[in-house]
Amino acid sequence: MNHDQYPDIYIKDILRSTRTIALVGASVNPERPSYRVMGFLLRKGYIVHPVNPGLAGSQLQGRTVYGRLAEIEEPIDMIDIFRAADALPALVDEILALDPLPKVMWGQLSVRDDAAAAKAEARGIKVVMDRCPAMEYPRLVG
Template sequence: MNHDRYDNAYIADILKTTGTIALLGASPNPDRPSNRVMGFLLSKGYTVFPVNPGQAGKQILGQTVYKALADVPQPVDMVDVFRAAEYLDGVVDEALALDNPPKAIWGQLGVRDDKAAAKAEAVGIKVVMDRCPAIEYPRLAV
């Protein structure tokens, strides 16, 4: 898939069919984009599992933080990645190692790795990169 642009229906379908999200790189700092996006997603009714090894066992926006994707207590529909692009390939590997891989992997603004995306897409996982669901959701009136 070409990740230079996305069809609106492709992104809207991911947002409409997602109920649970693992947010990698979640921050307890309200000034950080990951914290604001997590709050937005929670406000829209998504179940969000924050993942951050340095915050594991603590709470962010009332949600328990997990050390790694594999520690999230239930399958997730989407993995939202707030980590540098160089880590996206490793995130895809972590997602593929799960008993129930996510239906989508979403790389936040600035997070793009076409080879990692191709690896995920090869097994049927949808990928969005260099986009923010908190921008796309209202833009597409999901």
């Protein structure tokens, strides 16, 4: 996949088929993009599981915060990543250890690592990087 450009239908299909999202890098600060995007996704009807080891066990926007992806007990359709790009290689290893695997790995704005993306894609995971679902949803889904 060319991660410089995505066909609209690729992103639209992901947003329409996704139901459960693990939001890695969730924040309690309402000024942080991860907080605002989580609220947006919840309002659009997605089930969002916030992930942040420093907040594990607490509540965020009415949802229990998990310390790690492996702690989430239901299958995840999409991993939405609010972490620095240099965290992606280790995070991909954590994602690839999940059973079942998620369908999508989504790196937020400025979150891009082509080698990590290739590793996920080699296992059948769709990858989007340097995009925000809260920006793409209104543009493509309505």
